[in-house]
Amino acid sequence: MTIRRGENWGEAVAAPAGLVMVEDDAAACAAVAEGCRELGIRRGDLARTMGGGAPGRFDGAVVRAPVDLLHVTADGESCVAVAHVVIRRAWWRGPLVLVMNAQYLGPYDVAPRSHPNDGKADVLTVAPTMGVRARLAARRRAVTGTHLPHPLLQTTQVAAHRVELERPATVWVDGCRWRRARVVDVKVEPDGVTIYA
Secondary structure (H helix, E strand, C coil): CCCCCCCCCEEEEEEECCCEEEEEEHHHHHHHHHCEEEEECCCCHHHHCCCCCCCHHHCEEEEEEEEEEEEECCCEEEEECCCCCEEEEECCCCCCEEEECCCEEEEEECCCCCCCCCCCCCEECCCCCHHHHHHHHHHHHHHCCCCCCCEEEEEEECCEEEEEEEEEEEEEEEEEEEEEEEECCCCCCCCEEECCC
């Protein structure tokens, strides 16, 4: 069941024996694609969002919580994501769309209001007209999550999102280059996986 405002989320537990353990978002994505629906994640953007990712964390109590999945379809091909989907030709020019289940993308606090179990993805769309200097300034502020609000950055929270581009762009799924596409659909599956972090 997805989280509601003011409710507690997750619980502190000892990691169960035999738990499938992965190193990061990309490995979690691969495990989920193979059918795993309960796993531990040592580091990465989703683990950081959940308050995990510290060395030696699985030697003690960890957080167990339900997490939404992102189902991605790009020009007819499908995959899943646990943390984020990035659609871009380049960071510094042209269209850029980030579909976030996690709060973080590397060192950047891209989606400060994001929650990985609210049944929604946080979408940040960078206007193609945003210049290099403005993008650099936004990137510097994104380290602390203060890049928003900005007139050339649009944010929304949605259960499904479609990106249609004039020319194909590269689709990155949980930090890995997946494919190029012109039309990308992302749909949230609430409570799609149980994560220990």
